[in-house]
Amino acid sequence: xxxxxxxxxxxxxxxxxxxxxxxxxxxxxxxxxxxxxxxxxxxxxxxxxxxxxxxxxxxxxxxxxxxxxxxxxxxxxxxxxxxxxxxxxxxxxxxxxxxxxxxxxxxxxxxxxxxxxxxxxxxxxxxxxxxxxxxxxxxxxxxxxxxxxxxxxxxxxxxxxxxxxxxxxxxxxxxxxxxxxxxxxx
Numbered sequence: 001x002x003x004x005x006x007x008x009x010x011x012x013x014x015x016x017x018x019x020x021x022x023x024x025x026x027x028x029x030x031x032x033x034x035x036x037x038x039x040x041x042x043x044x045x046x047x048x049x050x051x052x053x054x055x056x057x058x059x060x061x062x063x064x065x066x067x068x069x070x071x072x073x074x075x076x077x078x079x080x081x082x083x084x085x086x087x088x089x090x091x092x093x094x095x096x097x098x099x100x101x102x103x104x105x106x107x108x109x110x111x112x113x114x115x116x117x118x119x120x121x122x123x124x125x126x127x128x129x130x131x132x133x134x135x136x137x138x139x140x141x142x143x144x145x146x147x148x149x150x151x152x153x154x155x156x157x158x159x160x161x162x163x164x165x166x167x168x169x170x171x172x173x174x175x176x177x178x179x180x181x182x183x184x185x186x
Contacts, residue, residue, distance in 0.1 A: 011061040015054060015073040016120065017165035022050030022080055023124075024158030027131065030151020039151065043084045051081025068117075072110050072125070079103050093139045100136030104129055120164030120174055127157035 022045055029039035055077025062070030083099075091099075107129035114121035131154035138146030167174045 011057050011064065011066065011073070012069055013165045013168040015057040015061065015069060015165075016124070016161045016168075018049050018054045018057065019073070019076060019124070020158045020160070020162030020165055022046050022054070022158070023128065023131075023154050023161060026050075027151045027153070027155030027158050030135065030154060031148055032151070040087045043087045045084075046080045046087075047084030049080075051077050051079075051084050053077070054080060068113060072114070075106055075110070079106065093142060097136045097139030097141075100132045100139060104132035104136055107132055120160065120167075124157050124161045124164070127153055127160065131157060 022042070025042035025045050026039050028034060029037050029042050032038075054073050058070050058072070058074025058077055060070075061073055064070075083103075086099075107125055110125040111122055111129050114125055131150045134146050134150030134153060136150075138144065138148075138150060163172075164174060166172065
């Protein structure tokens with residue numbers, strides 16, 4: 001593979017698509033919206049799409065020189081792979097809560113680091129931070145409504161990431177233009 005090939009846009013699109021689909025499946029499972037579907041049912045998708053594929057996309061972005069997205073996607077790939085392979089393993093609710101809170105710190109770091117990337121960077125990571133925080137606190141306090149709220153936030157984050165990736169491929173708008181201001185009366 002030639003190092004001169006620009007992978008930023010393609011890795012960004014693929015990474016956001018993988019992240020979006022994984023977050024959407026994980027989030028919807030956490031909401032209880034669909035009967036007999038829980039967040040744990042997203043483990044296969046989380047392991048292979050959110051974990052392995054996202055990690056590889058991160059490595060490609062790093063190879064292309066994109067430290068921000070490379071770090072984000074590789075780290076999130078590690079998170080999803082770890083979660084997907086460990087879910088249902090009999091960990092205590094407290095262990096799950098601590099796990100989610102530790103990864104919320106990663107999401108907070110990504111949110112702060114993505115300062116100039118707008119809604120589809122900082123917004124997705126910010127929503128992921130809130131989702132993991134709610135799920136972690138919900139697990140530690142045995143409060144199902146917090147975990148459910150975290151599921152909703154994760155689903156919204158997934159939709160935002162999915163839209164950003166789809167917009168990049170389809171040429172849809174990704175920003176809202178400000179209305180032109182009226183000239184000042186002189």
